[in-house]
Amino acid sequence: MTDAPLLPLFILLTSLLVSPVLFALPEHAARLRTGINLGMATLKVALVAWLSLKVAQGVVYDLRFEMLPGLEFKLQADPLALLFIALSALLWLITTVYSVGYLERGPHRARFFGFFSLCVAATVGIAMAGNLFTFLIFYELLTLATYPLVIHRGNAESLRAGRIYLIYTLAGGLVLLLGTLALWVLAGTTDFVPGGVLDSVAAERPLAAQLLFVVLIGAVGVKAALVPFHAWLPIAMVAPAPVSALLHAVAVVKAGAFGIMRVVYEVFGIETAQALGMTAPLAALAGVTIIYGSLRAITQDDIKKRLAYSTVSQVSYITLGVALASPIAAVGALAHLIHQGLMKITMFMAAGNLAEGLGVKKVSQMDGVGRVMPGTMLAFTLAALAMIGLPPLAGFVSKWYLAQGGLDAGATWVIALLLGSSLLNALYFLPMLHRAWFRDSAEGAEMPGRPRIGWMLAAPPITTALLVLVAGGFANAPFSPLEWTRFVVAIEYQE
Amino acid sequence: MTPDLIYGLTGIAVFAIGLVGALCAQDRLRRVLALKLCSVGAGFLLVVGAWRTPPMAPDPVPHALVITGIVVMVSATAVALALIRRLQTLESSDDDD
Amino acid sequence: MMTIDPVTLAIFLPLFGAVAAFVAPRAAALIGLGTLALTAAAVGLLARDVIATGAVIVPLGGWGAPLGIELRADGLSVAMLVLSVAVGFLVSLSALDALKGPANARQRQYFWPLWLLLLTGMNGVYLSSDIFNLYVMIEIIALAAVGLTVLTGTRAAVRAGLDYMYASILGALLFLMGVGFIYLQLGRLDFAGLMDAEPTGALFAAVALMLVGLALKTALFPLHFWLPAAHANATAPASALLSGLVVKAALYIVLRLSQYMPFPSESLLTLIGVMGAGAVIWGGIQALRAERLKLLVAWSTVTQIGLIFVAFARAGEAGLTESWKAAALLILAHGVAKAAMFLAVGRIKDEVGHDTIRDLDRAPVRPTLAQFTFALAAISLIGLPPSLGFIGKWSLMEGAMAAGYWHWIAVTMIGTLMSVAYFSRVFAGFLRFDRVRGTVAEHQGWAVADAAPLALAAMAIALGLMAAPILNFIEIGYPFGEAK
């Protein structure tokens, strides 16, 4: 029935196989490296597009490989996976362009791009994992591949950050291993099945099932930066801008959020999770994280740290949407997975441009930057407004569905939470916009006449900003994130 | 009181003495001696196991094993002693690492 | 016309190779590599036979057990043979480079005969089914291994070699004493004779003696005192062989005994586990404190051996039949990964000129590929997916969880975290750049010599994907007695 059954594997290999090649390339072979990078990234986008078409037509992809008796390495391309794959493939392409520009003369480029593709491979693997065992494999791979990127600068500060990152994420991975084992022992399978695999276990041993829920959510919650496991994210901001952009806006934290979805929807099943009484506490935790992240963001002067705390807050929208156990909220959560990625990557790339072009790394230095770098700042502004939730931008769409979902689930506090959060978003983003556009630079002499950034740095944030606009404005078009999301939710809620 | 009992216990005692020596001896040479005592103790055990009340002939297999054990032990002893000699030479010369 | 079965050849080929390499020192390297290739072919044939017909038994001299000695090849023993031959071959390749030059002529001359004798001994252990024969074999291994330990001839190496020798002799003698008790009780020495024995006091003494002896040989905490110095001071290929292969021979015997002996009480198992846990924690602490890279790697061997004993210990009354598989996987995984790691460290030391962890980042030379190899090996040793180490750890924890032994799971997890901690010390040294004096060129220090360790490290990772066939393979011929 499938004309190319190995398609998911090819998508994985486009970045997995290219990584050793990139490692082996000599440092000075920049053109070849760029060519391979961009070629593979483009190929991946094309393959993902093809795969999306096929999946939309109802083709089922399922690749299995037995690793231990009964325990399979399993790749699948279900609609939920595709949502995440499409996001990472597209943003990989854009970020690759950005990274090439960013690291033009930096050291260790072979290493950087090698690990960079490995990260994308891991992200794609996480998306396509057909069971928790496979998910675990790629989850650990992601940790390992991001570590050298976090400490790319190779100084004491980044090494410290790297150590903290490694401790958090590997501890999370170990707990995930424990949870996967427990799932395997309890349920006899680790497969992701819509509706979950733990019905009978939950009925017979509710305590064990609850414990398992806590363990699994805790494990993936580390990468999703759920409070109290969030501390690594702001510290990891010492990484170069493209790393912060792709990995800490998209790959790593989204892998965590995606893991929460898989666990809630396809390990436990939303009904079982609800019956175990675990969704409400999760929603509460998400709410706390949303507010806490925003509050901390307000006081940060470092632009990237402010963005990082904003990420802590925003990613928990996804968790919230999942935990509300309402199909409408789920649509919001899934859409936010995409939207938040687009918005946050824009902002990180813009922040990177400010640092590269003007040496501006702190909010207090942002006075008047809008006039010096209008394109970058326009993109930043658009993304920030979308974050706050201004219609018809992407952020508004997800917040709207979340609020609807809250009403649907009878959790009216969600409305208050969203309003409060939007207010806080405004509180930490608007001053930045104000400084950038409406203030004159205090010490004009510091601003160089023309910032030295090439098109490879300038274009990516503008592109993603446009996508933010399109995703919001054309939310109801076919193949838009929102439409796809509805498709996914129909499956997860088995409607 | 049969010989196998007497010598069996003798062997175990010798083995134990060797064990104490191997654990506690401070002199390198004496430690080798202690290990050799252990091996004799183990030999006793096998020879005693082979013993049958006369006029029955003893079981020859353990005898062969003990002979093998003796040869193996002399080889190991020779290597240990060579190491001791070499180490002493190195430690006595000042200009080595 | 001679028709010699591959079982016999797997032992005799390296023996003849050793003799030839000793008699003709100038051609030693060539003889060594040729011997390994031939032995590999014999092992390949044997693997084919075992897959086709199950366990293969060769009654040497035609007498058959219990009077004669039988060689027995089943899945597990062939897996160990493949490990020793494959790892041995790659280590030999890198020895060509590590021991090149006129300064190393003497080391080169003795490396090959000793290493081939070592291979003879190890293959003999894996194919033996007679406990006294095992004693002789472990002595061959001990003498050859000590010879390899002191190959460099430095004072530290000789001192470590002497301690190793004492430990080896004592361990072998304890084992021999155990053999004596088994003879006293059962009157026979073959594995088949041990199978249906009733547990008695003499057998308990025998098992206890043999276990302690083997624990000493394999350096189980607290009998590990000799290992770190011995493995850290040997030359790189020798360290790789010692850490990757030699300690496995004693572990393998423990594995066999646990399969075939009426296993002693639960309390003895728990004691083994506690010792293993002690090794995991104490070895971890020492690895965290180690100043030299080779010493760190050697301490990591102590922890890994402890982990393997934890796998034995989680057997319990119910889980015994499965626990040996987890232990076997861990043994294979550690063999491959540790050999790769020691070779990589040797390469790093060659390029950088020292192996002081604190100063690794100060050198402008970065042997990237060797560092990468080290990292891959570390992934398997930490037990991160999809490496074979991960599969082994998974099997261990799965069994422990199913049996409800949460304490062993806790030990495993603590060990994992500690290994992350001590290996990340090394990674920091690889990746830090702000203290370098002079300019750094990223791709420095690549050499053909990196190929062998890299191949080993890649094997350590990739074998995890083949865990299912490996598990099927090592089960061939188990349990004992179903042989043809």
Added chain:
Amino acid sequence: MNDPLVIFDLLLGGAIIALAIASLTVRDLFAAVVLFIIFGLLSALAWVRLSAPDVALAEAAIGTGVTGALLLKTLHHLRFVTGTLGHQSALSVTPHTPVPSGVIWANAAFCGLITLGLAVAFLGAPQAGPGFDALVSEAMPASGVEHPVTAILLNFRAYDTLMEVVVLLAAVIAVWQIERGLSDAPAPVMGEVWQGFARLVLPAIVVVGTYLLWAGAEAPGGAFQGGAVLAAVGLLLLLTRAYVPRPGHRGIARCAFVLGTVVFAAVALLVASGGRVAFEYPADHAKALILLIEGLVTISIAATLAALFHGREPVALRNKEDRNDT
């Protein structure tokens, strides 16, 4: 009738234990080695009492004789290196840090417990229990030799014996690799009188050794004992400087070391044909093959043991570095 023998056994056992303790506790190392040699001889005597004359011979010749010679040589070397050769007594000659007596007592108590456990286990084991007796006597006619121990060593369990010869080979390779350069310590040289005596005795020893080897087929004796006695010849040759190893002899020496292993292993493989496995000697040729193996193995054993005693590989003294062992 048994009583005098029991008393003898008790006395002998007690003496053995006392000598074992004494050899570890006496302060003078030379005395310790001598006590150890007496201990070994008495153990051999005990084994004769236990109707194990082959074992007793091996223990006396190899376990005690060769080992004792090795120990004395090493002691001489250590005393030379530490410059204490002229001292009256050989107190401990290797450096060490003192171990607290508490540790020693704890260890001793631990070993005492082990001993108690082993003794209990021993007493609980079946006396004159099962063994190989019946199997051996059944298989003896097919073995090609008349003496059971020889049949086991060279036929039933010939594989073990081959590996034992390999252990010897491994030892000599390891020793050659460990000790390098020329000796700093002159080998102990015998006095004039002894040299003369040695020359007279040598042929006699050769005869005895060869006899032991030959006798192994029917009566106690065999390759190892014969080899040990022949090795004594080598020792005397070395000690009297009648033979001084030279670098040029290395090739021959290597061949002599491996001769036994090679022939033994080659025969084992060569007989494997027509459905026979390795070591399965054809019944007609079994005795001839066993004698061939024994003879050549004896030569190897003698050469190897003598080389183990001599220690280092003979190398040419080219420059100063060689002398400094680098």
